[in-house]
Amino acid sequence: MKAWASCAALLLAACSSITISSDFEGASLGRVDRVSETHFRCRVPGQADQDGRNRQVTWYSFRLDGARGREVTIALTDLKGEYDYKSNFGGIDEKTPPVVSVDQKTWKHLGSRLARDREGGEMTFTVTPEADRVWVAHIEPYTASRLDRFLAEIRGRPELKDEVIGKTVEGRDLHLLTIGRGDRIVWLMCRQHSWESGTSFVGEGAVRYLLSDEARDLRERMTFKILPMMDPDGCARGGIRFNRHGYDLNRNWDTADPANPESRRLMPEICAAKQALLKDGAFSLFLTLHNQETGGWLSGSERHPDLATRFFAALKDKTVLGSAPRAPGPKPARGRATVYEYLQREHGLPAFILEQGIAHDAILGRLPTSEDRLRFGRELARVMAELVLAR
Secondary structure, eight states: OHHHHHHHHHHHHHHSOOEEEOOSTTOBOOOEEEEETTEEEEEOOOBOOTTSOSOBOOOOEEEEESOTTSOEEEEEEOOOEEETTEEEOOSOSTTSOOEEESSSSSOEEOOSOOEEETTTTEEEEEEOOSSSEEEEESSOOOOHHHHHHHHHHHTTOTTEEEEEEEEOTTSOEEEEEEEEOOSEEEEEEOOSSTTOTHHHHHHHHHHHHHTSGGGHHHHHHEEEEEEOOSOHHHHHHTOOSBOTTSOBTTSOTTTOOTTOHHHHHHOHHHHHHHHHHHTTOOOSEEEEEEEESSOEEEEOOSSOHHHHHHHHHHHHHHSOOOEEEEOOOOOOOTTOOOHHHHHHHHHOOOEEEEEEESSOBTTTTBOOOHHHHHHHHHHHHHHHHHHHHTO
16 A cells, blocks of 8 residues: 555656746746756846846755656756956856755755856756755855844843844845944944855854853953844845845945935945944954855955954964955955945955855865854854954
8 A cells, every 4th residue: 555655656746747936035046948847947037236237147046846756957047147347157057056955944965966068158957856845046045034033033132232224225124233342343244245145144153152151251341243134135035246226235335425315225235334334433343254156265454464464364273264365456446345445445444355165165175054154153253352352
């Protein structure tokens, strides 16, 4: 009887129609063409800026239904893009395999081979779902609603102040978390680009550590200010790099003007963060977190070279960071200044950017996971605190 039921289930699965959908939070997928019952061509929509330039193709997320036990071939298409006004092949390739989940809680990297046709702008992979429903994404998602749940979990803690400093284009809250009451202030900014979900895991790891008993002494001696999600609109709708009006939240820091109504309309996220950052004058350290496809790096500093050297040495010695130091670049063109460039050049403040790669990590010896990011968040908070207190 059991054998018959098993055969019937397999027969039913083989006869059912496989479907692909993107009707959930954070999903992103364009047109889907069915080549055969188990072969699909899926366009990755990408996202361009306010001028229709710099199309980024670094995020996809979709659900596969009705394919349990069947090998399905997915060809992701239209992967060619543009970065800083130069054409590129995007960040979706054989070095960044998709992650899959049957419950949207536990994710694992796909083990099948990936084939990238750079000239044709495609990447092909196969997946054999273990369940009737499986989610597939570029990297593990961290949605806007997950942040809401995390904030609801920690809200009310006496060590924490959660304030809304502004609204996004679509009217979502922009949160600023303050932990501690010391006179030395450290800033941490996460998720300027919505596809870079690893930064949210790092931020959560840092917050959990700073609220722990282990960090009690740090909370007395210093204050951490954390912007946990700069682009909740993009995180909710499956965006990539730009806000709803097409503005890159890690550019335009030199031109966004909180006193100008048009700036507040087009770039409310930058304007709100800019006001909060400069409200109380100088701070001890600022770091914005990012992800990229290749290896990571920490920016250098023209104004604070010794601090940059010590910062990198501490990260290398005390964290799971896989990165390299990078010398300061040339002055950016107008309207292209990043947050750390703006704070350094315009205000002389100790500000840095940290990129973490999503491909194979030389230190870990494997692809990084959300658990690695959470752990790094704890380590990062300790390193930043020690660095500031040692000055």
